[in-house]
Amino acid sequence: MPMELTGTDMEQLDELTCIKHAYQRGGFLYRSGSKFQSLYAIRTGFFKTQVLHEDGREQVTGFQMAGEIIGMDAISSDAHACDAIALEDSEVCEIPFSRLEELSRKLPSLQRHLHRILSREIVRDQGIMLLLGSMRAEERLAAFLLNLSQRFAARGYSPTSFYLRMTRQEIGSYLGMKLETVSRTLSNFQGVGLISIRNKSVEIHNLQKLQRLVGPPPECI
Amino acid sequence: MPMELTGTDMEQLDELTCIKHAYQRGGFLYRSGSKFQSLYAIRTGFFKTQVLHEDGREQVTGFQMAGEIIGMDAISSDAHACDAIALEDSEVCEIPFSRLEELSRKLPSLQRHLHRILSREIVRDQGIMLLLGSMRAEERLAAFLLNLSQRFAARGYSPTSFYLRMTRQEIGSYLGMKLETVSRTLSNFQGVGLISIRNKSVEIHNLQKLQRLVGPPPECI
DNA sequence: ATGAGTGTTTGATGTATATCAAAATCAATG
DNA sequence: CATTGATTTTGATATACATCAAACACTCAT
Numbered sequence: 174m175p176m177e178l179t180g181t182d183m184e185q186l187d188e189l190t191c192i193k194h195a196y197q198r199g200g201f202l203y204r205s206g207s208k209f210q211s212l213y214a215i216r217t218g219f220f221k222t223q224v225l226h227e228d229g230r231e232q233v234t235g236f237q238m239a240g241e242i243i244g245m246d247a248i249s250s251d252a253h254a255c256d257a258i259a260l261e262d263s264e265v266c267e268i269p270f271s272r273l274e275e276l277s278r279k280l281p282s283l284q285r286h287l288h289r290i291l292s293r294e295i296v297r298d299q300g301i302m303l304l305l306g307s308m309r310a311e312e313r314l315a316a317f318l319l320n321l322s323q324r325f326a327a328r329g330y331s332p333t334s335f336y337l338r339m340t341r342q343e344i345g346s347y348l349g350m351k352l353e354t355v356s357r358t359l360s361n362f363q364g365v366g367l368i369s370i371r372n373k374s375v376e377i378h379n380l381q382k383l384q385r386l387v388g389p390p391p392e393c394i
Numbered sequence: 395m396p397m398e399l400t401g402t403d404m405e406q407l408d409e410l411t412c413i414k415h416a417y418q419r420g421g422f423l424y425r426s427g428s429k430f431q432s433l434y435a436i437r438t439g440f441f442k443t444q445v446l447h448e449d450g451r452e453q454v455t456g457f458q459m460a461g462e463i464i465g466m467d468a469i470s471s472d473a474h475a476c477d478a479i480a481l482e483d484s485e486v487c488e489i490p491f492s493r494l495e496e497l498s499r500k501l502p503s504l505q506r507h508l509h510r511i512l513s514r515e516i517v518r519d520q521g522i523m524l525l526l527g528s529m530r531a532e533e534r535l536a537a538f539l540l541n542l543s544q545r546f547a548a549r550g551y552s553p554t555s556f557y558l559r560m561t562r563q564e565i566g567s568y569l570g571m572k573l574e575t576v577s578r579t580l581s582n583f584q585g586v587g588l589i590s591i592r593n594k595s596v597e598i599h600n601l602q603k604l605q606r607l608v609g610p611p612p613e614c615i
Numbered sequence: 616a617t618g619a620g621t622g623t624t625t626g627a628t629g630t631a632t633a634t635c636a637a638a639a640t641c642a643a644t645g
Numbered sequence: 646c647a648t649t650g651a652t653t654t655t656g657a658t659a660t661a662c663a664t665c666a667a668a669c670a671c672t673c674a675t
Contacts, residue, residue, distance in 0.1 A: 224524050228609050232524040246520060248513035254520065274506065278499045285495065291512040292469035298519030299467060299475065303445050303453040305526035306570035310662070340622065349527035351663055356624055372623080372671070388449050531632070562653065572633060577654055593641070593653080622671075629664070640653070645646105 191266035202243070202257035202265060209247035211267045215239050218263020219338040223346070224255045233347040235297070236260070236339060238324060242268075242290050260338040305349045308387075313348040314358045315386040318368070322377060333380065337373040412487035423464070423478035423486060430468035432488045436460050439484020440559040444567070445476045454568040456518075457481070457560060459545060463489075463511050481559040526570045529608075534569040535579045536607040539589070543598060554601065558594040 191214065196202060202213060202220060220237045234255060237243050246254040248270065277284040304313050326332035337344070341352040341359075348355070362368045367383055369376040377383060412435065417423060423434060423441060441458045455476055458464050467475040469491065498505040525534050547553035558565070562573040562580075569576070583589045588604055590597040598604060 224520055226524060226528070230524075230528050232520075232527045234520050234523055245513055246516045249510045249517055254517050274502070274509070278502065278505060281495070281499065284499060288495070288512070289470045291509070291516070292466055295467045295512070295515050295519060296470055296475050298516060298523065299445055299453075299455050302455055302519065302522055302526060303447060303451075305523060306453045306567065307447070307451045341624095342622080346527065352623080353625085353664085354662060357662095360624070561651090573653080574634085574655085575632060577652095578632095581654075617675085619674090620672085622669105624667105624669070626666085626668100627664100628666105629662105631660105631662085633661085634659070635657085636655105638653105638655080640651100642649100642651075644649085 191268050194265050194267060196259040196263045196265065198259055198261050198263075200259045202259065203247075203253045205253055205256050207253050209244070209251045209253060209270070211269050212242055212244045212273065213257075214266040214268060215241050215243065216264040216266055218265075219260040220257050220263060221260055221339060221343060221347075222255045222257050231346060233339075233343050234301075236321075236347065239328060245291055245294055260343075310348075310350050310354050310358050311361070312387050313350065314344075314355065314362070315383050317344065317348055318375065318377065319380070319383055319387065322380065333377040335375055337375060412489050415486050415488060417480040417484045417486065419480055419482050419484075421480045423480065424468075424474045426474055426477050428474050430465070430472045430474060430491070432490050433463055433465045433494065434478075435487040435489060436462050436464060437485040437487055439486075440481040441478050441484060442481055442560060442564060442568075443476045443478050452567060454560075454564050455522075457542075457568065460549060466512055466515055481564075531569075531571050531575050531579050532582070533608050534571065535565075535576065535583070536604050538565065538569055539596065539598065540601070540604055540608065543601065554598040556596055558596060 193216070196218070205225060215237055217239050220243060221233050222235045222237065222243065223231050223233045225231050237257075243257055243265075244253065273283075273287065277287050304316055308316065321335065321337075322332040325335050339347075341355045345352045345355045359368070359370050362383075363370055367377070367379050367386075369378065414437070417439070426446060436458055438460050441464060442454055443456045443458065443464065444452050444454045446452050458478075464478055464486075465474065494504075494508065498508050525537055529537065542556060542558075543553040546556050560568075562576045566573045566576045580589070580591050583604075584591050588598070588600050588607075590599065
């Protein structure tokens, strides 16, 4: 998990023997309200997290992929605050949180790492607030595609050609728009030659143009 | 800061002698990009945090009041990710983060407390994502007023009569709507007798009705 | 293969909220 | 106390996105 640990630290880290679990597509990693015990490191696969409003409305709060840690919202109340659902067959490492806390008291570098992970999640959420609060549909979708592109690239996959694991409906929920608007906007992008999209396969033809789209609102150009 | 500490722990906690600072209204507690050193506990007053997009757009990400901790977004990158600005004359306690980490290695209850605070911020942000992604202007504003109400109540102030420290513009930025829409919606609330609002003084006449407003979308009633 | 069911696209229309604009109110300062 | 600038309210209009609806394409199981 952490990369910047010294040799002896590393051995102690082994104590944090995570338990591996497999989840089928559609399976719940955890449910909102269930007792908090562990964080989960995604080894392979793809998840979404969503919060449900009493009245049935749902909001997708994130899409998580290999190497990312999930479940941190539950620390504050000892119960999970959202659902986590596998979007494809996946493997996760369960990290018992009490062990992690114990160990991070002994290993300052692990402690620092944990704090960074928690903080990174806060920064990510703020980015989404910016997106939801002040961007138009086109910009949101461009930002979304660029974000996926970067994360795939960071994992050694193509930044310009990838497969969407989520439905238009889930993209829309995440970005605060309706599935029809998602579909229309993607079609527009294709229409102007920015991307090719056929079902869930995306090919980005012009990353820079996409980046410029996220930028200033139309009146400012 | 933490309430659930044993006696001897408490003495050690004294080592975490925070440095007190005063800020005038309009003053920056920290700026986006500045080096991260400390978290800040607000003792008195009122702050806002905002992220700025390159192209000038800004998004208010939160309003913080006495007793709340601020600055946690900066842990992940060692630099602040947003601005924090005093909305009235305020006092904060600076908590050097390296000292806090050090001490929380010795005091499990402090460690746990810190983790909870970080996690609570994540949960809060998810709530705002839900609000921005799936609520209408009326619901957002009702949720906003109720949230302020609860937080004032928790501090011993009236939950039904309080003073808004922020402008309509700042409320709008926070809630993802324009200041005119904020103004109009507040006028509507007043029109139907839900609240009285004169400039920045709010009086809530019917908390329950306000609560019901946050709930289901109109078609579902 | 074939059909059922789910997900996607596209069109026509409606509506919530943004935009533009002007007046009214408030706060600060000399 | 008067003046200036910021903030707020309110109205008229525009527009981005939602809604409703129907056709179309996948996926999966029989």
